[in-house]
Each structure stands twice: as C-alpha cells, then as structure tokens.
Amino acid sequence: MKLISNKTLMVLLIVVSVYGYIVACTHKDQVLPAQASGTTTYTRGNAVLLPGTLTAGDSTQWKLDQVHSSVLWSTAYLGAAGLLTGRFNWFGIANVTPAQMTTYATAGQPLKDTSWAFYENDPSKTYFNGYVQINTSNTGEPGRDTGCNISALGTVKILPGTQNLAVNNLAQIHTTKVELDPNSTGYIVTFDLTWQGKLTAPKTQSLVGKLTYVPKTNVTIGTATYGVFGLRLEFQFNCRDYGIVSTSIGDNIAIQVNVNFNNK
Amino acid sequence: MDNSFFAYLQLLEIMAFFSGYPLVYAFVQVSLGKKIMANNFVARVGPSALPYSYALVGMLFLGFQLKKIFAAFAIDHAAVSIQQPWLMLWALLAMLFWVPYVAKNTVLSLLHSLVFFLYLVWETFLKRNQPSDFGNMLQNDVHVYTSSLLLNFFSLCLILLAAFFYQKMGKRQITN
Numbered sequence: 001m002k003l004i005s006n007k008t009l010m011v012l013l014i015v016v017s018v019y020g021y022i023v024a025c026t027h028k029d030q031v032l033p034a035q036a037s038g039t040t041t042y043t044r045g046n047a048v049l050l051p052g053t054l055t056a057g058d059s060t061q062w063k064l065d066q067v068h069s070s071v072l073w074s075t076a077y078l079g080a081a082g083l084l085t086g087r088f089n090w091f092g093i094a095n096v097t098p099a100q101m102t103t104y105a106t107a108g109q110p111l112k113d114t115s116w117a118f119y120e121n122d123p124s125k126t127y128f129n130g131y132v133q134i135n136t137s138n139t140g141e142p143g144r145d146t147g148c149n150i151s152a153l154g155t156v157k158i159l160p161g162t163q164n165l166a167v168n169n170l171a172q173i174h175t176t177k178v179e180l181d182p183n184s185t186g187y188i189v190t191f192d193l194t195w196q197g198k199l200t201a202p203k204t205q206s207l208v209g210k211l212t213y214v215p216k217t218n219v220t221i222g223t224a225t226y227g228v229f230g231l232r233l234e235f236q237f238n239c240r241d242y243g244i245v246s247t248s249i250g251d252n253i254a255i256q257v258n259v260n261f262n263n264k
Numbered sequence: 265m266d267n268s269f270f271a272y273l274q275l276l277e278i279m280a281f282f283s284g285y286p287l288v289y290a291f292v293q294v295s296l297g298k299k300i301m302a303n304n305f306v307a308r309v310g311p312s313a314l315p316y317s318y319a320l321v322g323m324l325f326l327g328f329q330l331k332k333i334f335a336a337f338a339i340d341h342a343a344v345s346i347q348q349p350w351l352m353l354w355a356l357l358a359m360l361f362w363v364p365y366v367a368k369n370t371v372l373s374l375l376h377s378l379v380f381f382l383y384l385v386w387e388t389f390l391k392r393n394q395p396s397d398f399g400n401m402l403q404n405d406v407h408v409y410t411s412s413l414l415l416n417f418f419s420l421c422l423i424l425l426a427a428f429f430y431q432k433m434g435k436r437q438i439t440n
Contacts, residue, residue, distance in 0.1 A: 009374075010290035016385055017287060017409070024406040 042185045047120040047216055049229060049261065051093075054112060059227065062261040064093055064113035069259040071132050075239070076250030084249055086145075089136035090163065093259065095129035095174065101167045103159070110163040118231065120213060123178040123187050128231075130257070131172045133164055134195075152246060154198040167202060171195035178211065187211040189233065197242025209235030209255075226264045233257040271347035276408050278348065278355050278380060281325040284412030285377035288420060289314055289370075309427050310420075315367035317420035318377065322358025324419075354379060 052061030071091045077084040094111035104110035116128035135155045138145055150157055155169045177190040189211045196202040214230035236254045239246075296310045329352070346352055358376060361367045 006290055006293040010287070010294045013287045013290050013381075020402070020406050020409065024403040 039182070042180075044121050044180075044185060045215065047118070047229075049118040049120075049216065051114040051116060054114060056264065059263040062227075062229070062263050065228070065260040065262050066092070066109065066113070070257075072256045072258070073137075073253055074256075075253045078248055084139070086137050086139035088132040088134075089138050091130065091132040091136075091257075093128055093130045096131050096165055096170060096172060098167075101165050101170060103166060104163040105161060106163055107161060110165055118213070123180055126178040126187070127175045129172065129174045131165070131170055134169050134171055135164060152198075152244065154196060154243070168196050170202075176206065181210065184212075186213065189235075191235075193237055195242050197239070197244055199243040203242060205237070205241060207235050207237055209233050224264070226262050228260060228262045230258065230260045232259075274347040275351065275383070276404070277328070278325070278351055279383065279405070280408045280412050281321050281328075281415065282355060282358065282377050282380040282412065283383070283409050284414070284416045285318055285321065286374055286381045287413060288317075288416040289374050289377070292420065305428060305431075306424060309424060311370060312367075313420060313423045313427060314370050315361040315373040317416065317423040318373040319359050319361035319367070320419045320423060321416060322356060322361070324415075325355055326359065351379075 049062050050060075051063070052058065054063050055061050056063075069091075071088040072085065073087070074083045074085040092109050092111055093113040093116045095115040096111065100111065115130075117126060118128075119125040134153050135150060135158050137149055137153065139149070146157055156164070156166075158164070172194045173191045174194070175189055175191040179188045179190075181188050187210070189209045191207060191209065192204045193207050194202050194204040210233070212232040212234075214232065216227050216229035218225055218227050234254070234256050236252050238251050239249075239253050240251050292310050292314055296307045354376075358373075361373055361376075366372065
C-alpha cells in the first residue's frame, strides 16, 4: 500500500475512532451535583380513624378484625440455630384496668377493642393500648404450648370457654408518645410494656417500636363493600428483664403486631 | 451479534485482541514509512514487524481460548463454548503471519484485522439509533477497542525488542 493510501487510511481510522469515543461518552463518570435538599419529604394523608362505639353498620367506626390479625413473636433458638417462632391466639386493643384483670366466661373478646385512635398526619393524637393472653402462645406444638411454656412464662393453662386476663397471664402495651418517622412514611412509637413474667409483680419498662400504617381502602367481598386498613407494630424486648430463664432461647424477643380493621 | 449474550461476550473477546491493529498499522506505516534510514532500527524494521506482532496477538488469543477451555474443564464442551465459530476461525488465522512468506505482504494483516475493526464501525454508525442499552454497549465496545490498541502497540514493541536482540546476537556471532 502506498504512503498516500496509508495516510488516508490513518485519517479515516482516527476519524472513526474519535467519533466512536465521542458517541460512547455517556458522562456517567461525572460527579453529580449535590442534592438540592438534605432531607426527604414523606407525604402522608390526613386519615382519622377511630373506633367509636363499634356500632355495626356505621362506616365511620372502625372495628378490629381479630380473626385476620396476629401478634407474632420470634427469638433465637439455642443461640445458633434458626428462629423459634409463635403467635398469641388471643389479644385485644383495650386498656385492661386492675379491676378488669380477671377471668371471663366467654368464647369471644372479653373487652371491647376500643382503646385506640389513629391520626395519620397528627401522631400526637394517636394512641393505642393492647394486650395478649400469655397462655395462648402457640408454637404449633401443643405439648410445648400447654406444657413447659406455661411454667416457663409464669402463667397457667387455658381453661376452655374462659378468657383469662389475670395479672399473671397478661402482657400489655400503652403508648406514651407517637411521632412521625423522619426516615419513612411510618411512625416511631414509645410505649410501656407491662408483664409479670416470672417476677413476683408486673414490671413496666419503656420501649420504642416502629409503627406502619397500611392505608385504608375499599374492598368488595361478595355483595358487601366496606373499608379496611391495617397497622403494623414491630419492637423487641429482653425477656430476661421479666425473669424468664432459659438456656434454649435467646434474650431478645422480637414482636410483630399486625392488626386489621374494617368499618362493617 | 445474535441474541446470545455469550456470543456477544465472545465477540468482545475477539475485538479486544484484533480491532486495534488497523490504527497501529496505519500509524506505523505513516510515521515510519518515509524514514528509510539505515541507522534507524525502528524505522527500518517497524513496518515489516507489523505482521509478526499481529501473529503474536493471534497466538495470545489462542492461549486465552485454551486457558478458558482448560480452566473450565470443558474440553468435551469446547464446541458448545465456541459461540462465534467463523469469526474465531478467522481470528486464529492471524497466526499464519508467523510464516515469513505470508508476513512479507504486510497489507494482508491489515485486511485481516479490518474485519474486526469494521464490526466496530458497524456498531458505531449503523446501530447508532438503537434504543435501550445501546449507549452502554457502545461505551463498552470503546473500552475494548482502547484495550486492543494498547495490546497491539505493546505486541509490536515486544516484536521490535526481540528483533533488536536477535540482530545484536547475529552481529556478535559474525564478529566472533
């Protein structure tokens, strides 16, 4: 190939190469400009959801859908194996006063689930008081649930047809402060956990959990249309603080409360 | 490129070895082609060393492919692992430039490597308006092209170095 041809070839190759480099430049290595604002703004609605008097058919009054709700617990098993998990079969959203801490001969909820209020955009007005019956802990193993778990948790066995809200069978939470979570659309909840456990008297300690609101929506089941919404509370506590002694479960107990409401 | 991701990867491998050669070839021919000076070793040997450097790249490519096949214990599946058989065969033909008779005609090495370079051109010009991930693919092609330029340049340097020492040793033997 003659020299002039080589020159032409080189010019062509250089032009094509440079063009390729220019076209391929995506500016991805450029440093992005700083974020305009250091904080992320979360938009919340202004739903106000209240229990009222639980009048059936009043769509402004929201009722706990207990059969579609759950209180779940989990803890490390033997420190190294997988999680040991379970749920409480009976729970409610009521403030159980000392006078009400007794047994109830009923197959349903012993107290009305009305001790709560939820203001989506004004958490200072939001509150809830809830309880679980400790002896209804259900790990799926009846031998354990009605056996060693009963004595280990300092309670008594279930009496059929009876709801036991006695002090030794009751764990309660009472919110003391609900705030907007700056890092999510949820809420930071400060509350008191009261439980006797294996102690001689109930013990109260302040804990912090995270509350998530599942916005209300309308559903149609069959011919009925009604509203639903959900709340999820997650927190952890140290069971040793309540006198629970065990070499097979961890100190930390994680609790997840999933409660669903409807306005039927 | 067909629809196979692995075929595309193999194409990139081939481009990484061979697509940079035409520019190195043109650069050497233009910059050294006029300098017919008996005392300038690089100017004298450079253009004729081009096919050998190309053959060296071809040999490195063969080594790379063999390493892949042996490392994956995939000898039985070698045929399956070759996604671009014709292009790979064409690439391995580069080793023919070790044969002095073939290497004598330096322009043949250019023509051989233009196949790979033209693929780049095709990607750049003809697929310019393709949507989706085309920008990222093109950027990757250009990275591969840059690597190829460097590989072919260093390959030429290595051949020139070898030729230089070979010449020195030859002279020493004559004087002895």
